[in-house]
Amino acid sequence: MKKKFLVLIEDDFEIMGNGLGNVADLQYLPALALMNIAEKYGVKLTFMVDVAHQLTLKKFCKHPEVKIQSKLWAETVQLMIERGFDVQLHLHPQWVNSVYKDGYFHLTDVWNIGRLLPEEQTALIADSVDYLESLLRQVRPEYDVCAFKGGAWGLQPSTHLMSELGKAGIHIIMGPCDGMVVKRQGLDYSGMEEKNLPYYPNHDDLTKIADASGKSVVIPLQSYSPDLLTFSKYIFNHIFSGLISKSPLRYYHSGSIPADIRELKPLKGKNDFTLNLRPYRTHLKIGDQPFSYLKKSFDTVIGKLREYDAERIPVLIESHTKQYAQNYRDIERFIAYIAENYESEVEFGDMSGYSKELQDNPNLARSKK
Ligand SMILES: [Zn+2]
Known part of the structure; x- marks a missing residue:
């Protein structure tokens, strides 16, 4: 008998949105820690890997310092499959048309894949799926890409994008979260007809x-507004950890970061705050939050979904492994909390497993009829 709730932890495996950071520091080490935690508690995970970056x-790759990161990326993603976790596709379109110059990647301000030219979308999706399937079939010959999450949640306009994703064999789509609006990126999920169910x-x-x-x-990100x-x-936790480390980047940049990178703020104006008693609007996340916050967010959302x-x-x-640095203990406590306290109604799954469930039982997702 399957349990009522299937917890799908999807980790956005990526470096910073403006191209700063290093695979070793923001991806390899925290992903390794997350895999170790998940194994300890028998938890399934899906790593949504940003293939546009790779x-x-x-x-x-003619730059040796880039080549070594590319190799580490590929081997880390193969390791995920070797250890029995799922890997699916995430794409940050700001890498398309980016350049590498003087030791920095200079990215564009197109953070919503729906805003790439149609031919750019077609090429990016086809190349990414080809790359990921050939990389991972070396480890698991039956591996298929079936799920996609838009970088910066962006998927609009969606007509061409959905057609290209479908051609690539992708049928699970993530990004939509009721009420989220990023005007600068043309992203608008206000008034979703279905806010919580697939x-x-x-x-x-x-x-x-x-x-x-x-x-x-579509599997929506269920929204959550903390009290x-x-x-x-x-x-408080944010300020406190900010005092311990002056920068979220632990990789040392000699000299100052180029102005075009510092000033890249394509998500400015995202509507995270409203004027009411629960002013902060977000969704279930694991990253830089203390245990008390994580626990409350999960309890609240499950309480709502029980209805x-x-x-x-x-x-x-x-999940964002790139944000884990000072929060490993809280993350382990949170995963242990779900595994131990929700055993009767919650199980953990991954996208490949859920994809099979959907194929066996199309009524798991809603349509109007
Ligand atoms: Zn991302």
Whole structure:
């Protein structure tokens, strides 16, 4: 008998959005720690790997310092499969048309894949799926790409994008989170017809449920707004860890970071805050939050989802290993907390497993009919 809640931890395996950081520091070491924690508690994970970054590293491999990061990226992602975890596709389009100059990658301000030219979307998706499948079939011959999460949650406009993802065999789509708006990137998920359960989307407007079931399914990020006490603890923790380390980047940059990189702020104006008693609007996340915050967020969202009488509900948790540095203990406590306290109603899954469940039972996702 399957349990009611299927917790899907999806880790966005990437460096900083502006191209700063190093594979060794922000990806390899924290992903290794997360795999160790997951193994200890028997938890499944899906690493959503940013292949746009890796394709760029490969393009600039004549620089030895880039080549070594590219090799470490590939071997780390193979290690995930060797250790039995799932790997799926995440793409940050700002790497397309980026350049490497004087030791820095200079990225663009196109952070929503839907805003790349149609031919750029087509090439990026096809090249990424080819690359990932040939890399991972060396380790697990039956490996397939089946799931995609848009970088910076962006997927709009969606018509061409959905068609290209479908051609590449991708049918699980992530990014939409009710109420999220980033005007600068043309991203608008206000008023989603289905906020919490998986659904078959209208390919021309992902915020709408399709009339009939199809191939692609959106798993929404369930939103969460902490109460003021929980939010204050989060802020306090943020300030406190900021005092310990002056910069989120532990890799030393000699001299000052070039101005075009420092000034790149494509998500400015994202509507995280509103004027009410729960001013901060977000979704389930693991990254730089203290245990008390993580526990409260999970308890609250599960409490809300218990009201649905659906037989199987995926609970999507977005993880960012690049933010883990000072929070490993809190993250381990949180994963242990779910594994030990929710045993009767929660199990952990991954995207490949859920993809099979959906194929066996299309009624797990909603359509209008
Ligand atoms: Zn990302």
